[in-house]
Amino acid sequence: MSEKRLAGGREIVLPMSKAVEISFRSLKIRFGRSLITTSGVILAIAFLMSVWSSNAIVGSLRDVNKSEINLLLQKNGIETGLAESGEASAEAQARMLEEESKQTWLISLSLLVCVVGIANAMLMSVTERFREIGTMKCLGALDSFIVKLFLLESTFQGFAGTTAGIIIGFALTFLLALLDYGGYVLDYFPLNNIAESAGYALVVGTSLSLIGAMLPAYRAAKMEPVEAMRSDT
Amino acid sequence: MTETAEGAATAAPKEEKRTVVRTQQVKRVYKMGEIEVHALRGVDMEIYTGEYLSIMGPSGSGKSTFFNMVGGLDKPSEGKVYIDEVDVAQLDAYELAWLRCRKIGYIFQSFNLIPVMTALENVTLPMVFAGLTSDEARDKGMVLLGKVGLGERYSHKPNELSGGQQQRVAVARALANDPAVVLADEPTANLDLATGTEIIELLREMNRDSGVTIISATHDHKMLSVSDRVVWVKDGQVERVANREDLDIEVTHVEGE
Numbered sequence: 001m002s003e004k005r006l007a008g009g010r011e012i013v014l015p016m017s018k019a020v021e022i023s024f025r026s027l028k029i030r031f032g033r034s035l036i037t038t039s040g041v042i043l044a045i046a047f048l049m050s051v052w053s054s055n056a057i058v059g060s061l062r063d064v065n066k067s068e069i070n071l072l073l074q075k076n077g078i079e080t081g082l083a084e085s086g087e088a089s090a091e092a093q094a095r096m097l098e099e100e101s102k103q104t105w106l107i108s109l110s111l112l113v114c115v116v117g118i119a120n121a122m123l124m125s126v127t128e129r130f131r132e133i134g135t136m137k138c139l140g141a142l143d144s145f146i147v148k149l150f151l152l153e154s155t156f157q158g159f160a161g162t163t164a165g166i167i168i169g170f171a172l173t174f175l176l177a178l179l180d181y182g183g184y185v186l187d188y189f190p191l192n193n194i195a196e197s198a199g200y201a202l203v204v205g206t207s208l209s210l211i212g213a214m215l216p217a218y219r220a221a222k223m224e225p226v227e228a229m230r231s232d233t
Numbered sequence: 234m235t236e237t238a239e240g241a242a243t244a245a246p247k248e249e250k251r252t253v254v255r256t257q258q259v260k261r262v263y264k265m266g267e268i269e270v271h272a273l274r275g276v277d278m279e280i281y282t283g284e285y286l287s288i289m290g291p292s293g294s295g296k297s298t299f300f301n302m303v304g305g306l307d308k309p310s311e312g313k314v315y316i317d318e319v320d321v322a323q324l325d326a327y328e329l330a331w332l333r334c335r336k337i338g339y340i341f342q343s344f345n346l347i348p349v350m351t352a353l354e355n356v357t358l359p360m361v362f363a364g365l366t367s368d369e370a371r372d373k374g375m376v377l378l379g380k381v382g383l384g385e386r387y388s389h390k391p392n393e394l395s396g397g398q399q400q401r402v403a404v405a406r407a408l409a410n411d412p413a414v415v416l417a418d419e420p421t422a423n424l425d426l427a428t429g430t431e432i433i434e435l436l437r438e439m440n441r442d443s444g445v446t447i448i449s450a451t452h453d454h455k456m457l458s459v460s461d462r463v464v465w466v467k468d469g470q471v472e473r474v475a476n477r478e479d480l481d482i483e484v485t486h487v488e489g490e
Contacts, residue, residue: 011364012327012330012331012334012362012363012364013361013362013364014361014362015361018361022347022349022350025349025350026349028349029348029349131343131345132345132347132348134345135339135341135345135347136347136358137330137333138306138333138337138339139333139334139339139358139359139362139406140330140331140333140334140335140359140362140363140410141330141362142326142327142330143326145362224306225306225333226301226306226307228339228341228345229297229301229306229341229342229418
């Protein structure tokens with residue numbers, strides 16, 4: 001009996017444009033809060049970007065292998081002349097590897113903290129909006145609409161935060177490198193490497209925001225429409 | 234509904250009563266740890282198309298549970314609920330959403346407009362879900378806002394509207410997809426006396442104009458005078474059902490005191 005009745009109407013839909021609009025505005029209206037959540041992403045990505053661009057700049061300077069530059073590099077505690085073979089350089093290489101794994105460890109930790117931060121902020125946002133979510137469900141929203149809205153929101157947030165983080169991380173590193181190595185940085189600027197790093201950072205930051213929002217979005221979607229009726233708070 | 238003399242007399246203008254919501258021996262048991270709470274103990278009820286029905290009862294009476302049940306928001310532990318002849322328990326999540334989208338309009342105690350949307354967008358959201366194009370939705374939304382007297386304020390956000398105005402928007406939103414039933418959960422509880430009366434009048438007007446069934450849970454005695462029928466719920470059972478004529482007497486009686 002139910003099938004006969006329900007087959008009559010069209011589907012229930014939430015067009016992507018509408019979803020984008022709603023989630024974008026949800027962010028705007030809670031701008032202060034979004035900013036705090038986003039700042040986690042900004043910091044983590046700024047750190048990531050700063051490590052990557054510093055590696056790229058130093059690497060490109062080292063590859064030049066000019067004595068004046070090598071001197072500057074050594075003054076900043078960086079091994080040079082790796083191209084020349086010998087026992088000393090093997091040792092240096094080992095030290096570099098160790099340094100690298102330390103960096104990876106730090107980056108992973110900061111990114112992990114960032115995901116946890118996003119998840120936490122999104123969970124709060126879900127709890128805060130239980131009535132709004134319940135209302136949407138009363139109006140006929142499917143679980144998938146709610147998931148879509150929250151994931152979009154987090155993705156926007158992540159994208160904006162990541163972009164800011166990339167700019168900040170790069171700018172700081174670039175300024176520091178200018179202080180340390182002067183004009184050489186500009187002469188041997190590893191544009192391709194930096195651009196590539198920025199691209200990776202954008203993907204990493206945005207996907208982390210998406211991952212962090214998954215559990216909260218799922219929880220929001222599972223909320224019962226009757227929650228909308230709750231009159232307290 | 235059998236065509237008894239009494240039944241025909243109750244709703245004079247309607248020739249034949251069509252049932253829109255029907256409950257059969259509905260029971261609802263909540264488990265709170267070891268204890269079972271019987272919120273509803275077997276309720277049989279028929280609600281007819283086009284009637285204005287109020288459900289009254291103290292808190293803890295099972296009123297809310299019953300209200301949620303007829304609104305497709307809760308499923309019975311035992312018994313059956315039919316909304317527009319559809320057995321609610323048989324529906325999957327998608328069908329339930331469909332039912333809520335098109336067959337039922339909800340009005341809440343605290344208005345529950347989506348804060349990021351304008352009045353018009355709030356009204357058109359259910360239409361968007363129902364697959365209307367944005368032009369169709371806008372036109373229909375403007376008509377509905379006009380009907381509730383807010384045609385000029387379509388671009389206002391909820392926080393720029395008074396409580397009464399927000400509730401008017403909510404009424405328009407509830408009617409967005411021409412539902413069979415509008416469920417109003419204490420629609421006047423957060424409003425002052427005059428505004429509450431206005432909302433009740435508005436609901437009554439909508440009920441007369443478009444023939445939509447209105448089911449409202451309420452403590453508000455102002456509601457009694459406009460209701461076609463009032464159901465009192467107590468201890469998980471329907472204690473009393475009163476028709477309009479009986480109510481008129483009661484209301485005048487109360488006012489006379």
